[in-house]
Amino acid sequence: MKGTREIKRRIRSVKNTQQITKTMKMVAVAKLRRAQERAQAARPYAEKIREVIASIARGTKGVRHPMLVARPVQRTGYVVITADRGLAGAYNANVIRATLKRIRERHASEKEYAIIAVGRKGRDFFKKRGYPVVAEIVGVSDFPTFADIEQIAKTAVQMYADGSVDELVLIYNEFVNPVVQRPVEKVLLPLTDVGEAAAGVSYEYEPSPEAVLEVLLPRYAETLIYSGLLEAKASEHAARMTAMGNATDNAAEMIERLTLMYNRARQASITQEIAEIVAGANALQ
């Protein structure tokens, strides 16, 4: 059996770790709540744009726009959203695995896809292994504003507009509820389904329906990337909350086991001491 001193040191170390994981969990809980509020606040904007696009698409016959029509796919752009930091369970691994799986299934060579990496974990992974990362952004705040990611969203949409990719896919962890997040792939462009328009309004478009679409469609795609990011952030905090909660529980269990071990060792040493004293006293008689 290990000496009592080593066990004691071990207990202290596990306790320290437990304190850290416990704090991280509580921080994640608070951040999760705020992230959910942010995701909620972004919804009206995206919803409104979608509504107007849908009403243009429905109300005016024969309006065509490259972003609304699927074309033969020669090259696909993947916007992959990961976290900047780890300690969030399988959060980052899940997104990366989903991306790799899709790439392996769909593409034969590196020329057929490009990766736009959001978040340090994903960027490092793909860059280190030589995947074609064409754009990246790291250090996005926990509560990103639209301005934070505007540049990368515009770059991604521009790549579709100028034909360097023929399809834009967003891969991120969808927030199902605080304990379930799962990686999803969403086709951002082309927008084949803009949904139903609110009935009964026929607008006047200035200067023309086509010109309005020209402005709105890229905007809408950028907004989708933004709402994806907000959702991914909420998922990140939720994943971290769960992971750190588990770590705290495991630490508690470990401390319990070690404490038991420590007491046994202590008792054994006392028993031994007594036995030695008694033996010594007997020898004197």
Next chain:
Amino acid sequence: MSTMRLDIVTPDATVFSDEVTFILAKGVEGDLGILPQHMPLVTPLKDGPVTIKQEDREQVVHLRGAFLEVRKDRVTILAEAAEWPGR
């Protein structure tokens, strides 16, 4: 005096939501003055100030990447960014 509902929405939040009497904005085709009962209209706006008149006051908000949607008694402005002087 009749009013209309104005909502100014950015991706981050709804920054304005109240009854107004008059809106002055710069559309891509020229300046637009919007009163209640305006015809339904959708147009992008030029970056710059938009004047909002309410019964008791008048304020100016600066918008970037905005567009305007008018319905009978409801106006929505979607902007990438909105700034209020002095706020």
